[in-house]
Amino acid sequence: MTPSARISAAIGVLDWILDGQAAEQALLRWSRNSRYAGSKDRAAVRDLVYEALRRRNTLADRGGALSGRGLMIGLCRESGQDPDLHFTGKNYAPAPLNAHERTEQKVTSTDLPDWLMPLWREALGPDAGLIAREMGQRAPVWLRVNPLLATVSEARSVLEQDGIETETALQLTEALRVSSGERRIANSRAYRGGLVELQDLSPQLACASLPLKEGDRVLDYCAGGGGKSLALAGRQPGIRLFAHDAEPKRMADLPKRAQRAGARIERVSMPVGKFDLVVADVPCSGSGTWRRTPDAKWRLTSERLQQLTEIQSEILDKAAAFVAPGGHLAYMTCSLFEAENRGNVEAFMSRHDHFTQISSMLWTPLTASDGFFLSLLINN
Numbered sequence: 001m002t003p004s005a006r007i008s009a010a011i012g013v014l015d016w017i018l019d020g021q022a023a024e025q026a027l028l029r030w031s032r033n034s035r036y037a038g039s040k041d042r043a044a045v046r047d048l049v050y051e052a053l054r055r056r057n058t059l060a061d062r063g064g065a066l067s068g069r070g071l072m073i074g075l076c077r078e079s080g081q082d083p084d085l086h087f088t089g090k091n092y093a094p095a096p097l098n099a100h101e102r103t104e105q106k107v108t109s110t111d112l113p114d115w116l117m118p119l120w121r122e123a124l125g126p127d128a129g130l131i132a133r134e135m136g137q138r139a140p141v142w143l144r145v146n147p148l149l150a151t152v153s154e155a156r157s158v159l160e161q162d163g164i165e166t167e168t169a170l171q172l173t174e175a176l177r178v179s180s181g182e183r184r185i186a187n188s189r190a191y192r193g194g195l196v197e198l199q200d201l202s203p204q205l206a207c208a209s210l211p212l213k214e215g216d217r218v219l220d221y222c223a224g225g226g227g228k229s230l231a232l233a234g235r236q237p238g239i240r241l242f243a244h245d246a247e248p249k250r251m252a253d254l255p256k257r258a259q260r261a262g263a264r265i266e267r268v269s270m271p272v273g274k275f276d277l278v279v280a281d282v283p284c285s286g287s288g289t290w291r292r293t294p295d296a297k298w299r300l301t302s303e304r305l306q307q308l309t310e311i312q313s314e315i316l317d318k319a320a321a322f323v324a325p326g327g328h329l330a331y332m333t334c335s336l337f338e339a340e341n342r343g344n345v346e347a348f349m350s351r352h353d354h355f356t357q358i359s360s361m362l363w364t365p366l367t368a369s370d371g372f373f374l375s376l377l378i379n380n
């Protein structure tokens with residue numbers, strides 16, 4: 001496909017998304033109907049669609065309409081390309097610009113839904129504008145070196161042999177930022193051999209800050225795919241680690257991932273007894289990861305946000321029951337909002353006065369990478 005034909009394809013996919021279809025489903029629908037498209041075309045169309053969703057309002061302003069076509073005209077302008085080079089109407093290229101589209105509009109919007117702006121400012125204060133702008137950029141790819149199988153320099157050199165260049169993070173040496181070759185990771189020897197895992201820097205920093213000592217019983221209460229379990233197993237191989245999830249099928253890949261990483265993790269449908277550390281990495285709005293899932297920010301509603309905070313409160317109450325006296329509860333979200341973070345923790349402490357918060361941290365793209373919240377509590 002030519003670059004202009006890819007733009008035509010992205011316009012169609014974006015129109016489906018603007019009509020209410022989820023981004024992944026819309027891309028899949030296009031892929032199924034476009035057998036002629038090769039893997040590079042699919043990746044390119046996907047990049048265009050995600051780029052447009054990250055900066056939807058800015059691009060709609062610059063392109064003159066909130067439509068697939070408006071967004072792609074806006075994206076051409078934002079990236080310094082003349083839309084007339086692509087919008088020719090020839091060879092699968094989109095139709096030429098009309099008079100209205102030719103008149104560039106002023107950018108008046110931010111790339112967040114209006115109703116969320118007060119919550120965004122409440123959570124981020126003077127950094128709100130900068131973080132909103134960061135959220136319009138493509139997210140970097142981070143890897144976590146698995147100390148059970150490799151040192152940082154071994155992992156980096158195996159990655160390099162497969163054409164993947166990395167830089168270590170200032171805050172955490174095991175965290176590697178991928179500077180080139182990110183599309184090669186899935187098939188690389190380092191990844192397939194368990195030397196590295198894909199994990200953003202911010203959750204890596206959260207896991208690295210948790211208290212862990214040899215012999216501890218640790219419960220990952222919302223284990224899902226096991227990202228936090230694997231990080232904890234890597235840090236302290238002498239712990240007994242149990243993974244639980246209300247939807248056990250979400251942990252289906254965990255045995256394979258644990259085996260690849262050389263980690264011992266027991267899946268439990270009902271945790272038994274008390275634990276020195278309970279991790280509650282709860283379902284959330286994902287507002288800290290909207291660079292990766294930009295359609296989620298346009299789909300979130302205030303009703304859903306309210307529902308999520310209620311679910312998070314219930315999970316905190318249930319998870320707390322498994323914390324041994326003197327043990328710790330680590331509450332985590334990949335959200336930036338006060339209601340899901342500090343608000344929930346304060347309400348929890350008012351319901352459970354024997355829990356005290358030892359520390360809390362909100363990482364953002366300005367200080368680390370994705371937005372990520374951790375509150376560490378102790379059961380006195």
Ligand SMILES: C[S@@+](CC[C@H](N)C(=O)[O-])C[C@H]1O[C@@H](n2cnc3c(N)ncnc32)[C@H](O)[C@@H]1O
Pocket residue numbers: 221222223224225226227228229244245246247250281282283284315
């Ligand atoms: C943010 S995801 C966890 C991600 C995972 N910790 C990781 O690092 O890959 C939240 C998980 O909480 C689970 N969950 C939802 N409600 C729950 C509940 N009441 N009790 C336990 N887990 C729950 C979901 O099924 C989902 O897998």
